[in-house]
Amino acid sequence: MKVSKDKVITLEFKVYDSKTNELLEDTKDVGPFFYIHGEGQFVPKVEETLEGKEKGFSTTIMLSPEEGYGDYDEDLIEKMDKKDFVEFDDIYEGMEFIADMDDGSEQQYVITSIDDDVVTADGNHPFAGKTLRFEVEVAGVREATPEELEHGHVHFHGFDDDCE
Known part of the structure; x- marks a missing residue:
């Protein structure tokens, strides 16, 4: 076939x-x-x-x-508040998650760093x-x-x- x-x-x-x-x-x-x-x-x-x-x-x-x-897009790096992750039991560097965007679409992210209450996530494909x-x-x-x-x-x- x-x-x-x-x-x-x-x-x-x-x-x-x-x-x-x-x-x-x-x-x-x-x-x-x-x-x-x-x-x-x-x-x-x-x-x-x-x-x-x-x-x-x-x-x-x-x-x-x-x-x-695609090209690497710096605009897809987001700084988020740690409190936005309350629905997760645990968050860690390397964790993947899907975020609902304002336009109704979804975007996959990977957490690249956690610094106190600031979570940095990258929406670029690896x-x-x-x-x-x-x-x-x-x-x-x-x-x-x-x-x-x-x-x-x-x-x-x-x-x-x-x-x-």
């Missing part, structure tokens, strides 16, 4: 900062990545490269910041501003179920039974 729109793709990959050769992410450590192809759920250049390929295909893809996760080298392998291709297409994400047996 070929990689094409509305197929569930299973990927194994390693992502490196191409300038420093630092390994940034390895699916061998966290498990494979699953997405519905053609739905904008993964990096567009990677999806374009994989279009029409089959299980077992592997390649290396270079991504500029513009093709990957790979923002980096030129990346993706070493990717297609580990699986299957038809998406009607429910997955309706819900817009991959379901895992036993985990998404209550998904609405």
